[in-house]
Amino acid sequence: MMQKIITWNVNSIGQRLSRLIALLDRWAPDVVCLQELKCTNENFPLAAIEAAGYHAAFLGQKAFNGVALLSRVEPTEVVKGFGDSVDDPQARFISGRFGELTVASVYVPNGQAVGSDKYYYKLNWLERLRSHVSASWSNQAPVIIAGDFNIAPAPRDTHDPSAWEGQILCSKRERAALEATMDLGFIDSFRHLNHDTTEFTWWDYRMLGFQKNLGLRIDLLLASRSIQTRLQRCYVDRDERKGDKPSDHAPVILELS
DNA sequence: ATGGCTAGCCCGGCTAGA
Numbered sequence: 618m619m620q621k622i623i624t625w626n627v628n629s630i631g632q633r634l635s636r637l638i639a640l641l642d643r644w645a646p647d648v649v650c651l652q653e654l655k656c657t658n659e660n661f662p663l664a665a666i667e668a669a670g671y672h673a674a675f676l677g678q679k680a681f682n683g684v685a686l687l688s689r690v691e692p693t694e695v696v697k698g699f700g701d702s703v704d705d706p707q708a709r710f711i712s713g714r715f716g717e718l719t720v721a722s723v724y725v726p727n728g729q730a731v732g733s734d735k736y737y738y739k740l741n742w743l744e745r746l747r748s749h750v751s752a753s754w755s756n757q758a759p760v761i762i763a764g765d766f767n768i769a770p771a772p773r774d775t776h777d778p779s780a781w782e783g784q785i786l787c788s789k790r791e792r793a794a795l796e797a798t799m800d801l802g803f804i805d806s807f808r809h810l811n812h813d814t815t816e817f818t819w820w821d822y823r824m825l826g827f828q829k830n831l832g833l834r835i836d837l838l839l840a841s842r843s844i845q846t847r848l849q850r851c852y853v854d855r856d857e858r859k860g861d862k863p864s865d866h867a868p869v870i871l872e873l874s
Numbered sequence: 875a876t877g878g879c880t881a882g883c884c885c886g887g888c889t890a891g892a
Contacts, residue, residue: 629881680882727892786892822879
């Protein structure tokens, strides 16, 4: 039986609700990982999502961040936040179990600029993610970690590698931090299935970024190696970035056999 | 060299995103 998992940074679920409902209708996904809800738990549009036939587990926050898992089947073992010793109000991690498969929705901090306080918060957050993954799941467990990683994994994942190399989203330490989590036994689904293509998942609202295809591939679905052979297709829903009031990110879709 | 949109917050100019 085919399973379809989507990750999408909506940049405000309130502003994107009609597009989100249309997305559910268009792709009929089994699980959707959302990031940047920009709403509190009280304001989460649960009724509209349930009316579309989906369960929702979510972790909101006032004004910023926020992550959710939408699914046909209600998840078990929902985890919100890392539950580590760090007192952190930023809502950036949620996971749930759907039968055998565990799915996490992550919103990795942006980092602002290399060397800034936010950059070090990002590196520290990525280390907390690695630690959480290591402690939570064996490397045999079927797991998908999907979301806005705010890291372009390789130079070819940017529209202008010479301009981006070493900058925020492309620095050595960010890429090394991503690789440290992947070294626990994960592969980049899109790159695994599309070896030589250059495709992006985010385009700046400014400078006609989308029209000129000045983008980055920063929204990823990391799949555990134990399910590598189940990965069938992974593609970007570029059309979702078109039209009136799009998010600046496009959804990424993974099909599992 | 800079900022160029968009969203939230609460109502005008900030912060934040990437």
